[in-house]
Amino acid sequence: xxxxxxxxxxxxxxxxxxxxxxxxxxxxxxxxxxxxxxxxxxxxxxxxxxxxxxxxxxxxxxxxxxxxxxxxxxxxxxxxxxxxxxxxxxxxxxxxxxxxxxxxxxxxxxxxxxxxxxxxxxxxxxxxxxxxxxxxxxxxxxxxxxxxxxxxxxxxxxxxxxxxxxxxxxxxxxxxxxxxxxxxxxxxxxxxxxxxxxxxxx
Amino acid sequence: xxxxxxxxxxxxxxxxxxxxxxxxxxxxxxxxxxxxxxxxxxxxxxxxxxxxxxxxxxxxxxxxxxxxxxxxxxxxxxxxxxxxxxxxxxxxxxxxxxxxxxxxxxxxxxxxxxxxxxxxxxxxxxxxxxxxxxxxxxxxxxxxxxxxxxxxxxxxxxxxxxxxxxxxxxxxxxxxxxxxxxxxxxxxxxxxxxxxxxxxxx
Numbered sequence: 001x002x003x004x005x006x007x008x009x010x011x012x013x014x015x016x017x018x019x020x021x022x023x024x025x026x027x028x029x030x031x032x033x034x035x036x037x038x039x040x041x042x043x044x045x046x047x048x049x050x051x052x053x054x055x056x057x058x059x060x061x062x063x064x065x066x067x068x069x070x071x072x073x074x075x076x077x078x079x080x081x082x083x084x085x086x087x088x089x090x091x092x093x094x095x096x097x098x099x100x101x102x103x104x105x106x107x108x109x110x111x112x113x114x115x116x117x118x119x120x121x122x123x124x125x126x127x128x129x130x131x132x133x134x135x136x137x138x139x140x141x142x143x144x145x146x147x148x149x150x151x152x153x154x155x156x157x158x159x160x161x162x163x164x165x166x167x168x169x170x171x172x173x174x175x176x177x178x179x180x181x182x183x184x185x186x187x188x189x190x191x192x193x194x195x196x197x198x199x200x201x202x
Numbered sequence: 203x204x205x206x207x208x209x210x211x212x213x214x215x216x217x218x219x220x221x222x223x224x225x226x227x228x229x230x231x232x233x234x235x236x237x238x239x240x241x242x243x244x245x246x247x248x249x250x251x252x253x254x255x256x257x258x259x260x261x262x263x264x265x266x267x268x269x270x271x272x273x274x275x276x277x278x279x280x281x282x283x284x285x286x287x288x289x290x291x292x293x294x295x296x297x298x299x300x301x302x303x304x305x306x307x308x309x310x311x312x313x314x315x316x317x318x319x320x321x322x323x324x325x326x327x328x329x330x331x332x333x334x335x336x337x338x339x340x341x342x343x344x345x346x347x348x349x350x351x352x353x354x355x356x357x358x359x360x361x362x363x364x365x366x367x368x369x370x371x372x373x374x375x376x377x378x379x380x381x382x383x384x385x386x387x388x389x390x391x392x393x394x395x396x397x398x399x400x401x402x403x404x
Contacts, residue, residue, distance in 0.1 A: 160393045164394055167373040191359060195363065195401030199400030
């Protein structure tokens with residue numbers, strides 16, 4: 001029998017949502033290391049026992065938030081990509097890159113927490129590596145498509161190309177999150193897209 | 203009057219050298235966090251008072267080692283670069299990239315310590331950012347040269363190009379140090395050089 005949502009399930013789902021929302025706010029206010037699970041529980045107006053049914057600790061809760069936020073980046077990465085010319089590929093990649101980096105500005109506060117958490121929690125770092133891998137695999141499909149349709153160089157390994165492309169995006173992502181970027185999103189987008197598409201496409 | 207090297211200075215220089223050599227070995231054996239300054243002092247056969255004249259702590263000593271090791275990478279980055287054609291540029295950049303990544307294999311044990319230290323010490327992380335900046339500035343000169351001589355696209359900011367190129371190299375550097383690289387140095391070199399030179403050069 002499939003699980004159906006009764007009153008009890010609904011309360012449980014709501015508690016989980018409240019814990020996540022509280023975690024989001026508390027992490028942004030105090031940072032990953034200083035935030036405590038007690039603060040989050042208090043803000044979510046629930047008890048310890050109930051909270052621990054949902055999350056084993058703050059690393060755990062943060063990982064769910066990270067998955068959620070990174071999904072919004074992933075939506076951009078997995079936009080349909082079927083260019084019929086080099087110029088179409090350049091236009092699509094330019095748009096994706098711009099959206100990706102603008103999203104970093106949008107999510108700056110929570111991304112800063114993620115950066116701190118990746119640095120200080122092995123569990124969160126592992127999760128980040130897993131997330132990165134899913135982006136690389138998604139990009140690798142796009143590269144393979146462009147290679148198959150004769151638009152892109154076939155002497156380059158599509159997985160390695162994808163990894164390099166994501167590295168470029170990621171380095172600027174963190175720069176933007178840190179506000180250490182010396183260039184605008186438009187300039188960064190132009191620069192990395194030109195290098196990437198110029199190098200990959202015929 | 204300029205300082206001359208008398209017996210006392212010579213002893214001091216030798217003590218410093220012994221501390222660095224001892225630090226190198228102890229860090230590789232125990233890692234950055236587990237290594238203690240006492241172990242290093244003992245191995246260097248010197249006293250606390252003398253050691254502290256040279257280094258205020260293990261972060262400080264590690265930073266000198268990092269400077270020293272990274273100088274060997276820097277020697278590669280600052281090789282003379284005056285290509286007269288795109289092909290010459292590709293050949294030179296391919297060689298530099300290969301040497302750079304091979305050097306990462308060579309220095310793998312100490313680089314692993316550096317990676318750990320960058321993660322756990324703000325002082326070391328700051329130093330790493332400073333070192334990265336010096337690489338980017340050196341590369342930016344080469345890019346400017348290629349732009350000035352009409353070989354490279356002038357619509358791209360040379361500093362931003364340099365930063366992107368170093369990012370690509372750095373991401374593979376750490377992959378190699380971690381032994382998480384799924385491709386050989388030859389494959390990585392071919393891939394990143396193709397993207398970079400294909401994107402930048404006419």
